[in-house]
Amino acid sequence: MNKIVLVTGGTSGIGAACVQKFASEGYDVIVTGRRADRLEALKGDHILPLVLDVRDKQAVADTLGSLPPEWRNIDVLVNNAGLALGRDFFDEASMDDWETMIDTNVKGLLYVTRAVLPFMTARGKGHIINLGSTAGKEVYEKGNVYCATKFSVGALSQAMRIDLLRHGIKVTAIHPGAVETEFSMVRFKGDKATADSVYTGIEPLVAEDVADVIYYTTTLPAHVCINDLVLTCTQQANSMYMYRK
Structure with a gap:
C-alpha cells in the first residue's frame, strides 16, 4: 500500500512542486486548493484533488472528515497554503489584507491540522510539515x-511538537527565503515589475528546491525528526540581507 500525503495550496508554487515530488516517489496524493480548473488537471489514479478554502473552518472539517476510507491513513501533511498581501507601513496597511493573511496562514493551518490529526493519532504515527518563512525569523520593514x-x-x-510527542507524530517547520513563484505577484497584487524586482540580481530558490527538501525530511529513520529548518539561496543570509550582483 502506498503512503499518503496531503498537500494544501497545491495548485501552484511550492505546493504544486510537492505534489509532483511526492507523486514521483510513489505516494498517493491528496491535494487541496481553491482553483477548481487547476485541480481538475491533476486528477489521476493516485491523486485526489479537493476544492477547498482552508479559511473555511466548517468546509475543512466536512471535507477532510468525509474522506473515503482508503484515503484516511495520511502519513504526511504538508501545510503549504499561505500568502503575503501588500508590503506597507503598519499605519498604512490594509486591514482586509491583514485578515486574509491571518485567516489563511494561521487559522487555515490550524483547521487543517486538527481535521487530519485524528487519522494520525489513531495510528500512533504521522509527520506534519508546516511552511514558515525567513520572515518568521526576523521582522523587516513593511512586513508587520x-x-x-x-x-x-x-x-x-x-x-x-511538544503536545504530540505522546502520539509519536513528527513536526517539522520549513522556513524558505526568496523563492521565485507566484508569491510576489500575489503580494504585489499583479504588479509584475515590482514582483520581479524582488529577485533582481540574485538566483533565488525555485519551488522544486523547497519540495526536494520537504520530501527529504520525510525519508529519515522513524526515530529522527528535523524540527526546524531554514532554507535560502546562496546569495541570501536571512529575511533582510541579500547580495545582489
Whole structure:
C-alpha cells in the first residue's frame, strides 16, 4: 500500500512542486486548493484533488472528515497554503489584507491540522510539515502582519511538537527565503515589475528546491525528526540581507 500525503495550496508554487515530488516517489496524493480548473488537471489514479478554502473552518472539517476510507491513513501533511498581501507601513496597511493573511496562514493551518490529526493519532504515527518563512525569523520593514503570521507558524510548530510527542507524530517547520513563484505577484497584487524586482540580481530558490527538501525530511529513520529548518539561496543570509550582483 502506498503512503499518503496531503498537500494544501497545491495548485501552484511550492505546493504544486510537492505534489509532483511526492507523486514521483510513489505516494498517493491528496491535494487541496481553491482553483477548481487547476485541480481538475491533476486528477489521476493516485491523486485526489479537493476544492477547498482552508479559511473555511466548517468546509475543512466536512471535507477532510468525509474522506473515503482508503484515503484516511495520511502519513504526511504538508501545510503549504499561505500568502503575503501588500508590503506597507503598519499605519498604512490594509486591514482586509491583514485578515486574509491571518485567516489563511494561521487559522487555515490550524483547521487543517486538527481535521487530519485524528487519522494520525489513531495510528500512533504521522509527520506534519508546516511552511514558515525567513520572515518568521526576523521582522523587516513593511512586513508587520505577514511576519507575525510566519512567527506564529514557528510557535505553533513548536507547540505541536511538544503536545504530540505522546502520539509519536513528527513536526517539522520549513522556513524558505526568496523563492521565485507566484508569491510576489500575489503580494504585489499583479504588479509584475515590482514582483520581479524582488529577485533582481540574485538566483533565488525555485519551488522544486523547497519540495526536494520537504520530501527529504520525510525519508529519515522513524526515530529522527528535523524540527526546524531554514532554507535560502546562496546569495541570501536571512529575511533582510541579500547580495545582489
